[in-house]
Amino acid sequence: MKMADLVHLNFEVLAVIQRLQIPFGFKDKSVQTICEDNNIHVEFFLQLVQWFNERENFPQEQLMQGKAEWLVNYLHHTHQCYLHYQIPRIEKEIEDLEQLPGLSDQSAHLMVNFFREYMREFTAHIEDEENTTFPYILALSKTLSGQMDQKAFNLRYQKYSIDKYLDHHSDLEEKIFDLQSILLKHLPPPSNNCHFTNLLLEINRLGNDLKDHTLLEENVLIPKARQMEKELKTKSFNQ
Ligand SMILES: [Fe+2]
Numbered sequence: 692m693k694m695a696d697l698v699h700l701n702f703e704v705l706a707v708i709q710r711l712q713i714p715f716g717f718k719d720k721s722v723q724t725i726c727e728d729n730n731i732h733v734e735f736f737l738q739l740v741q742w743f744n745e746r747e748n749f750p751q752e753q754l755m756q757g758k759a760e761w762l763v764n765y766l767h768h769t770h771q772c773y774l775h776y777q778i779p780r781i782e783k784e785i786e787d788l789e790q791l792p793g794l795s796d797q798s799a800h801l802m803v804n805f806f807r808e809y810m811r812e813f814t815a816h817i818e819d820e821e822n823t824t825f826p827y828i829l830a831l832s833k834t835l836s837g838q839m840d841q842k843a844f845n846l847r848y849q850k851y852s853i854d855k856y857l858d859h860h861s862d863l864e865e866k867i868f869d870l871q872s873i874l875l876k877h878l879p880p881p882s883n884n885c886h887f888t889n890l891l892l893e894i895n896r897l898g899n900d901l902k903d904h905t906l907l908e909e910n911v912l913i914p915k916a917r918q919m920e921k922e923l924k925t926k927s928f929n930q
């Protein structure tokens with residue numbers, strides 16, 4: 692199948708394409724050719740696409756068969772998009788609310804403060820994954836494949852395990868619901884309905900996307916890391 696035809700079937704798939712850093716300008720190239728040209732494992736790409744097309748069928752088992760590096764790469768680029776594009780856009784819109792006539796100071800403060808607090812939490816969550824969890828998982832994978840020395844790995848991560856990450860892994864999407872409630876309750880009668888509707892829809896979209904993101908982290912990345920931890924233990928036991 693041609694890549695352009697695949698996108699025409701469901702434009703949401705563009706998110707997968709962006710997160711795997713596949714450049715646009717597909718011409719008439721097939722999915723297979725484009726994946727190969729960009730060093731993307733075609734099965735991994737198709738599993739994600741299939742999930743975007745059939746939401747009720749989450750390919751957990753199949754995704755767990757893939758390399759940890761593929762998933763970390765996908766999640767890393769998703770983080771970049773949140774931090775450098777989606778969140779700043781919503782932040783700007785929410786800050787604009789402060790200037791609105793007809794909105795009480797109290798309501799404006801409530802909305803802006805809630806969002807700023809959320810952003811702090813959001814950024815800390817992502818930084819923890821980028822600086823600690825993802826490097827740990829990549830090191831685990833490298834050690835298993837022999838690209839990293841096992842002693843060096845054990846020394847670096849003697850106090851860390853994937854369960855530490857899971858213990859404090861919070862759901863970023865829950866607070867999105869609170870933000871939506873605050874906005875719905877406190878926005879003044881809008882003079883520009885289109886503007887606020889778009890803002891609310893954009894926040895809703897981010898919330899849904901964060902649900903997917905958490906699903907990948909908790910149902911694929913964590914079990915995959917746990918599986919690798921076990922393999923490494925068995926390997927060191929047999930040495
Ligand atoms: Fe994440």
Ligand SMILES: [Fe+2]
Nearest residue numbers: 820860905908
């Ligand atoms: Fe997370």
